[in-house]
Amino acid sequence: MWWKYAIGYQIYPASFCDSNHDGIGDIQGIISKLDYLQDLGVTLLWVCPFFDSPMDDNGYDIRDHRRVNAIFGANEDLELLINAVHQRKMRIICDLVLNHTSDEHPWFIESKDASSEKHDYYIWREGKPNNPPNNWASFFSQSAWTYDAQRDASYLRIFSGKMPDLNWENRNVRSAMADIARFWLDKGMDGFRMDAISHLAKDQTFADSTLPLNIHGYAPDWDKFSNRERLFDYLHEFQAEVFDNRDALRIGEVGGCASLEMARRFTSKDEGCFDMIFSFDHCWENDSYGNDTQEEQKFTVNTDRLKRTFEHWYQGMNKDRWQAVYWLNHDHPRVLSHYGDDTIYRNEAAKMLCNTLYFMMGTPFIYNGEEIGMSNVDYKQLTDFKDISAENYIASREKSLSQEKMLRFLKRASRVNARTPMQWDDSAYAGFSDVAPWTKVNGNYKEVNVAAEQKDPHSILNHYKAMIRLRKEPLIEDLVLFGTLTFIDIEHKDIFAYRKQSGDKALVVISNFKAFTVVFSYDYPLGMIMGHNYETVQWKAGQFILRPYESLVMIYE
Ligand code: GLC
Numbered sequence: 001m002w003w004k005y006a007i008g009y010q011i012y013p014a015s016f017c018d019s020n021h022d023g024i025g026d027i028q029g030i031i032s033k034l035d036y037l038q039d040l041g042v043t044l045l046w047v048c049p050f051f052d053s054p055m056d057d058n059g060y061d062i063r064d065h066r067r068v069n070a071i072f073g074a075n076e077d078l079e080l081l082i083n084a085v086h087q088r089k090m091r092i093i094c095d096l097v098l099n100h101t102s103d104e105h106p107w108f109i110e111s112k113d114a115s116s117e118k119h120d121y122y123i124w125r126e127g128k129p130n131n132p133p134n135n136w137a138s139f140f141s142q143s144a145w146t147y148d149a150q151r152d153a154s155y156l157r158i159f160s161g162k163m164p165d166l167n168w169e170n171r172n173v174r175s176a177m178a179d180i181a182r183f184w185l186d187k188g189m190d191g192f193r194m195d196a197i198s199h200l201a202k203d204q205t206f207a208d209s210t211l212p213l214n215i216h217g218y219a220p221d222w223d224k225f226s227n228r229e230r231l232f233d234y235l236h237e238f239q240a241e242v243f244d245n246r247d248a249l250r251i252g253e254v255g256g257c258a259s260l261e262m263a264r265r266f267t268s269k270d271e272g273c274f275d276m277i278f279s280f281d282h283c284w285e286n287d288s289y290g291n292d293t294q295e296e297q298k299f300t301v302n303t304d305r306l307k308r309t310f311e312h313w314y315q316g317m318n319k320d321r322w323q324a325v326y327w328l329n330h331d332h333p334r335v336l337s338h339y340g341d342d343t344i345y346r347n348e349a350a351k352m353l354c355n356t357l358y359f360m361m362g363t364p365f366i367y368n369g370e371e372i373g374m375s376n377v378d379y380k381q382l383t384d385f386k387d388i389s390a391e392n393y394i395a396s397r398e399k400s401l402s403q404e405k406m407l408r409f410l411k412r413a414s415r416v417n418a419r420t421p422m423q424w425d426d427s428a429y430a431g432f433s434d435v436a437p438w439t440k441v442n443g444n445y446k447e448v449n450v451a452a453e454q455k456d457p458h459s460i461l462n463h464y465k466a467m468i469r470l471r472k473e474p475l476i477e478d479l480v481l482f483g484t485l486t487f488i489d490i491e492h493k494d495i496f497a498y499r500k501q502s503g504d505k506a507l508v509v510i511s512n513f514k515a516f517t518v519v520f521s522y523d524y525p526l527g528m529i530m531g532h533n534y535e536t537v538q539w540k541a542g543q544f545i546l547r548p549y550e551s552l553v554m555i556y557e
């Protein structure tokens with residue numbers, strides 16, 4: 001159970017560090033930053049897909065599962081990375097994308113021939129270009145089906161047209177995917193983040209959905225291909241074939257479709273296959289997602305709802321399960337802009353978000369750049385958003401929304417916000433590369449960068465470092481990982497406060513989520529302050545006066 005004690009860090013390889021002057025981050029770039037990561041205190045890296053891919057969906061569209069994408073390096077580089085990580089007593093996991101491949105994968109090319117051995121490696125049905133086999137909508141665009149002229153049939157693809165879904169009903173597909181998983185474990189990978197895992201099983205009747213249709217005339221009926229009973233058979237078999245007798249970490253990405261009940265099944269010994277899951281429930285508690293017509297620039301966090309969400313998951317998982325906790329990943333906007341403040345209070349807000357999440361429970365995953373307070377993009381044009389989901393969004397709204405509104409929405413909610421180059425220093429291109437990067441650097445890199453923050457004892461980076469170090473102290477680690485979590489005044493609309501208790505020891509975090517001063521009743525003595533984002537404490541018996549984004553971590557021994 002080494003992973004209970006891990007401090008995770010997610011790396012988006014294309015945007016982390018470019019070692020060979022082509023504007024794209026790479027494996028050697030990651031190796032060159034391992035000292036930085038070790039110094040930060042992280043012990044577990046999750047590296048997003050680096051496999052051979054035409055990069056339609058930035059690498060989640062895999063063409064060759066066993067080969068490193070040439071833009072990121074060679075297989076030898078990856079082996080060096082794994083060794084270098086292990087030498088530092090850190091661990092490394094990668095994505096395992098089981099639901100789909102690229103349409104350039106040799107299996108798919110072969111599958112277009114209806115008489116080939118691989119003819120049902122994918123999900124083919126009769127259908128014509130404008131007459132798909134059923135009315136299901138896809139996650140990224142219109143119909144979930146794409147017509148192929150060679151086979152004169154349509155294939156299911158719940159993400160992009162270049163990402164056909166594998167047919168998990170086919171035993172050979174399942175064995176082939178198990179082989180790939182074993183291949184990477186044998187290379188030294190310490191486990192996987194299992195991508196889009198809730199979607200492997202589809203409604204095998206392929207009947208039309210009866211849900212209301214979207215503006216394109218398709219039904220966004222995710223139940224047709226999410227969390228279906230049959231999925232548990234696949235997972236059970238996969239577990240036995242790949243993971244039994246191996247100490248590999250298995251994290252399921254179950255996205256926004258999984259209930260607590262499902263999550264419990266996913267992480268149960270008998271049915272599931274995961275040590276923990278990534279749930280998305282806490283990620284959109286400011287209503288900003290999906291809302292692109294509202295004029296308001298800033299959506300405020302519903303602090304009370306956010307607490308309830310964490311409480312719900314804690315109550316459901318705490319006794320006999322484990323959780324991964326994180327603020328954002330490569331599919332979300334930057335948390336500082338999303339839940340905090342990226343203007344005058346950026347320093348306070350970033351530290352507040354750090355305190356709030358990382359003492360609560362579970363295995364944390366920091367997303368690259370979060371530790372220096374990177375924020376959403378300052379892009380000026382729609383064409384700056386080089387991402388298939390942003391492009392599909394623009395295509396679907398072009399006729400109904402102004403450019404300005406689409407731009408505002410993408411700057412707030414697009415996953416591109418998390419994908420800009422890591423800001424290492426104040427030189428051109430933020431020290432990420434010495435040539436123009438594949439996607440524009442955020443204009444604030446002169447102020448917001450690793451080098452500047454390393455020098456400043458009050459920086460966000462040094463706060464993260466100190467808090468990680470604090471969390472690793474045995475007493476604190478025990479409270480964080482195994483103490484009982486209770487929210488203090490859970491109904492409070494502005495303050496996020498909780499206590500972790502174990503015997504007569506306790507840790508308390510009190511965070512102001514708002515840009516204004518709040519008086520907060522607190523009927524306990526003041527504890528020993530171990531983390532704080534202001535110089536002075538405004539406390540008198542019974543209450544705190546908390547300034548904008550003020551946050552304290554206290555212990556009681
Ligand atoms: C997951 C990934 C996302 C990708 C999708 C399809 O949700 O996190 O980036 O687009 O799966 O593979």
Ligand code: CA
Pocket residue numbers: 018019020021022023024025026071
């Ligand atoms: Ca490169």
